[in-house]
Amino acid sequence: MKLVILGPPGAGKGTQATKLSRELSLPRVSTGDMLRHEVAAGTDLGKRAEEYMKVGVLVPDELIVEMIGERLSREDVRRGFILDGFPRNLEQAEALRRMSDIDAVIHLDVSEEEVVERFSGRRECSKCQAAYHVRNSPPQVKGRCDRCGGNIRQRVDDREDVVRQRFRTYREKTEPLVEHYRGSKHLVEIDGSGSIEEVRQAIRAALTSKELL
Ligand code: AP5
Secondary structure, three states: OOOEOOOOOOOHHHHHHHHHHHHOOOOOHHHHHHHHHHHHOOHHHHHHHHHOOOOOOOOHHHHHHHHHHHHHOOOHHOEEEEEOOOOOOHHHHHHHHHOOOOEEEEEEEEEEEHHHHHHEEEEEOOOOOEEEOOOOOOOOOOEEEEOOOOEEOOOOOHHHHHHHHHHHHHHHHHHOHHHHHHOOOOOEEEEEEOOOOHHHHHHHHHHOOOOOO
């Protein structure tokens, strides 16, 4: 199965893609995680990408398309994949069309205010990127990752001003993709404002009704 998860920052793309990836034994391919990995490793790509990421705008298409093209040419995605954060504009959608067919595009929708609230508590491990939330899923020892003992921090782009810019970028560049995919039979619209479990079940029900599960 080849899935795309689309939605504003904080819609729960990573959360739901991670769950689906475990349940379906399919790799989750997150362009955001791939870019953060490049930034942490200090590569040329990471240095160029960081300038855009820290202010909440899109990294140029040529860098993204090359990175994702290499990733989708690997053996482990032959059976399928879950794309989280790609495509993010019409040009990237066209690049994806040339690279692979897809079975469904899941659009998770949530409001800007809800997103700002979610990000205010989000934290991650600076070493292994494990996800935490100060209220919903805090680490056992404050400031220390349960998995690897690394330091827990807030992502620089989770500050409220950057989150609001990321949301503007989404409205302007990525939201037109919803209409683009609505024209095909691939679009699945999910209200992302319920609990994590409610959203998970809604996605499963939609995939089942499309006879993909
Ligand atoms: P990326 O990492 O993709 O960030 P994003 O899409 O802006 O947002 P997130 O991934 O942080 O949110 P999410 O929807 O995955 O939500 P999550 O599950 O984490 O991209 C970062 C940057 O990289 C971009 O700004 C851009 O610069 C660049 N980039 C990446 N891809 C690119 C591309 N293709 N082209 C160009 N540039 C690109 O959840 C968020 C929080 O909410 C968590 O704390 C979670 O626990 C909580 N939560 C989740 N679901 C629920 C729920 N139902 N109820 C309550 N809380 C919830």
